[in-house]
Amino acid sequence: MLASKALVNVLFLTSEVHPFAKTGGLGDVSAALPAALNRAGHDVRVFLPLYGRIDLRKHRMRRVESLRDLRVSFGGRAWTLQVLAAPLPGSTLEVFFLHCPELYARQGIYTHDADEHLRFLVLSCGALTAAQRMRFAPDVVHCNDWPTALTPLLLETRFAWDKDIFGGTKTVLTIHNLNYQGMFPAHVLPDTGLADSAHLFHQDQLREGRINFLLHGVLYADALTTVSPTYAREIRTPEYGAGLDGLLRARGNALSGILNGIDHGEWNPQTDAHLPARYSARDLSGKRTCKQRLLASAQLPYVEQAPLFAIVSRLAGQKGLDLVPDALAPLLRRHPLQLVVLGSGERRLVRMFRELERHFPRQVRFRDTFDVGLSHRIEAGADFFLMPSRYEPCGLNQMYSLRYGTVPVVRKTGGLSDTVRQWNPRTGEGTGILFDHHDAAGLRWATETALQLFNDPVAFRRLQEAGMAEDFSWDAQVAEYEQVYPRGRAPHTKG
Ligand code: ADP
Numbered sequence: 372m373l374a375s376k377a378l379v380n381v382l383f384l385t386s387e388v389h390p391f392a393k394t395g396g397l398g399d400v401s402a403a404l405p406a407a408l409n410r411a412g413h414d415v416r417v418f419l420p421l422y423g424r425i426d427l428r429k430h431r432m433r434r435v436e437s438l439r440d441l442r443v444s445f446g447g448r449a450w451t452l453q454v455l456a457a458p459l460p461g462s463t464l465e466v467f468f469l470h471c472p473e474l475y476a477r478q479g480i481y482t483h484d485a486d487e488h489l490r491f492l493v494l495s496c497g498a499l500t501a502a503q504r505m506r507f508a509p510d511v512v513h514c515n516d517w518p519t520a521l522t523p524l525l526l527e528t529r530f531a532w533d534k535d536i537f538g539g540t541k542t543v544l545t546i547h548n549l550n551y552q553g554m555f556p557a558h559v560l561p562d563t564g565l566a567d568s569a570h571l572f573h574q575d576q577l578r579e580g581r582i583n584f585l586l587h588g589v590l591y592a593d594a595l596t597t598v599s600p601t602y603a604r605e606i607r608t609p610e611y612g613a614g615l616d617g618l619l620r621a622r623g624n625a626l627s628g629i630l631n632g633i634d635h636g637e638w639n640p641q642t643d644a645h646l647p648a649r650y651s652a653r654d655l656s657g658k659r660t661c662k663q664r665l666l667a668s669a670q671l672p673y674v675e676q677a678p679l680f681a682i683v684s685r686l687a688g689q690k691g692l693d694l695v696p697d698a699l700a701p702l703l704r705r706h707p708l709q710l711v712v713l714g715s716g717e718r719r720l721v722r723m724f725r726e727l728e729r730h731f732p733r734q735v736r737f738r739d740t741f742d743v744g745l746s747h748r749i750e751a752g753a754d755f756f757l758m759p760s761r762y763e764p765c766g767l768n769q770m771y772s773l774r775y776g777t778v779p780v781v782r783k784t785g786g787l788s789d790t791v792r793q794w795n796p797r798t799g800e801g802t803g804i805l806f807d808h809h810d811a812a813g814l815r816w817a818t819e820t821a822l823q824l825f826n827d828p829v830a831f832r833r834l835q836e837a838g839m840a841e842d843f844s845w846d847a848q849v850a851e852y853e854q855v856y857p858r859g860r861a862p863h864t865k866g
Pocket of ligand 1: 394395396397399683684685713714715740741742743746765766767768769
């Protein structure tokens, strides 16, 4: 007989949850992973800030009366928080929002404001205070990225007295991207309310005048995870370690790489409500309709023989998009290939894609915006998806692409090398095209290989089918998190 598995109480702290607040993959993961943990029977309570842009009506928010007027105070300041809750679409889970307009009613999710450190410290302290009020004793507090990375230290200091609630709590920090560390000047130390515990902060950094939130999560979390096995290895090297590789090597035993899944409810070409037509691996005719409609909406001609390449991305240095003009311009001149780009972010990259569009107005279209519906239509309508990333902790779009029969063309790094299998023209096996060296020649070679593949419809179709058959569901990944989480209580004894 199979032993029944232990169930755990998880307090999940994050700065993004899709569809409420998202700037990238963290938002997708912070929705899908808690939902999958919940399906597996664990008791998960997700907390994030109620940002000004979140639409209360649309998301059917309710006020949680039992968590009324939560008081959080540290560093000589005090805040009174209200808690709202909303159903997570596609799940029986409710998500909790900390309402504090003074801190969160701003334009963006992240800001450059002088109190940025306080905005996320209040998230950590507010969620821990809510757990106390709910009498919810977490077996694990699961923190994500720099915004909640000081939580393990808070549990060892300010909240250590509460043995009833936190006496058995372990902490897990998931690093979704090592390069965003939450770096603040050392003079904010008194603000954090942890001045008495200054000796617990990284002393060299304090002397150099800095406090790095993520670094303290790496130091104090019981377990560290990151979002793919390859990235877990890469971040222990100086090339990818963003200055923390030494520490990550030192904590190597605590660090594991767990590949992200994708939400099969949200990303499914057979049911996707964003698409003008739906399709499956058996019948791809709907995909052709998606391509025609996408091109029409982009005011580009539909040319039967022309492959459509796509990019959906934050426009940031990490994504390696600066290679695109040098790599693709010679091919665009010689070949009728087309390119659709959806992205927002750094100005220089916006200018770069505008320029490319201006040079190739009948082949290139660039949309400088963030549009979830369009990102689905692009995944469905394109033939190839480009991700020339410098580094890529996991990457989700290549997995969405595989699911949508869109062949990924990716740099061999991080999660991209864990999820895309190289096409072998001799055997016909593989799911995509990978290139090694991050330079224009590498991307040009990969794109030329894609053109060669597209000219062989049988081989192309085989790759599409192989990609669509891959299983990146979250339910498989939950078992890996269960390995990392401490052993919880016996089933059906929720306390
Ligand atoms: P990262 O987290 O580094 O941005 P990921 O590939 O892990 O990269 O996740 C990116 C997520 O953000 C995907 O769901 C992608 O579709 C989405 N995304 C990125 N840019 C845009 C955009 N301009 N419009 C809509 N969705 C976007």
